[in-house]
Amino acid sequence: MLVEKIMKKNVITLSSTATVLEALQLLQEHRIRHIPIIDKEKHVIGIVSDRDVRVASPSILDKQANQQVLKKEIREIMSTPVVTIHPLDFVEDIAKIFYEETFACLPVVREGKLVGIVTEKDMLYTLIQLTGTHMPSSHIELKVPHEPGNLASILAVFGKRKLNITSLLIYPDHEDSNYKIVVIRVQTIHPLPVVKDLQTNGFEVIWPKPLQGAEE
Template sequence: MLVERIMTSPCITIHEEKTIDDAFTLMTEEDIRHLPVVDDRMVVKGIISDRDVNLALPSMLGENAVKLNASVTEIMSRNVMTCHPLDFVEDIAVDFYELAIGSIPVVRNGRCVGIVTQKDMLNTFLELTGVMTPGSVIEVAVPDVAGIMHEVTKVFQVHQTSIESILVYRDKENKDQKLVLVRMQSMNPGPIIDALDAAGYKVRTPLDMRL
């Protein structure tokens, strides 16, 4: 899946000459948590989070680390990680994880054209796994050999049952196997389970997996 499929565009930004108070007002009115800082050409110069703004607000003791009429450049994070609309979502997911960041501005031809947030990534994960679609889910243990997925999905084809999503991951307890999590568009997985059992596959249901 490409970034352009999930990014928020156009992106709400703030000019580098605006104040911290301007950023606070904009983030409050738009109900957003991340605000790219740009120049006249929409080039990303930094990014501000709601945490950055909150730290600049007056504390309960009346102290103020940064004046609210100061430039947003005083509290913004620099050297911002960016991505391109045609980057793969799976690749930027690694950046979110390794850098522990909350958002990534999307840049095309040097201009900020969108933004991807942690919420966007979560929504994408939910969409890819198909959990928002009614149906059933099973986990199938299969040998880690070429062509095995064809054999598994053939069972669904025979029973005319559509597959909503498939996730494949390694079995930590058995290196020669993979675990296939299949979400199907059927509320009655019984015939599929019986057919997979008959074919020699070990099948687990949400009850077995304590889901």
């Protein structure tokens, strides 16, 4: 999946000469957590978060606090330089950036200009879609030798049952590098017949464990 498929295109932005108060008002009005700071050519020159604004703002409990701080220009508190991504980057690649850099959002840039933004929430929703958990389905896990042809054989079993697969994920078996864990979500509320088929074909089912006497 490409970034352009999940990014928000209508991005709330500010110029570097906007005030802390303007940023605070936008964050509250639009219920967002980050605002990219751009120049006249829509180049991303910084980013400000709700935390940056809270730290810079006077406490509402301190009536003697200097309210002049709200008139400061946003460039005084924005983070720079900014890590950006491209609309044609793969979602799984930018997920690694989110994880390694602990970012909460990434501006999306094409030809040097801001065209969108991706947040942690966008990434989590995309994960839900990729795993198929947003659709009614049953979860089946297999432990499979890491050998050519095994996946095709597994899918053939589901094909014989004429079952619709909503998602398929493969990840390493952390206990044995010679094996992979195959996670399949299938549109059925009665997975035990296909589980039995998989076992009959020699595949090790981790979940669910079939019941004795399960009907075909």
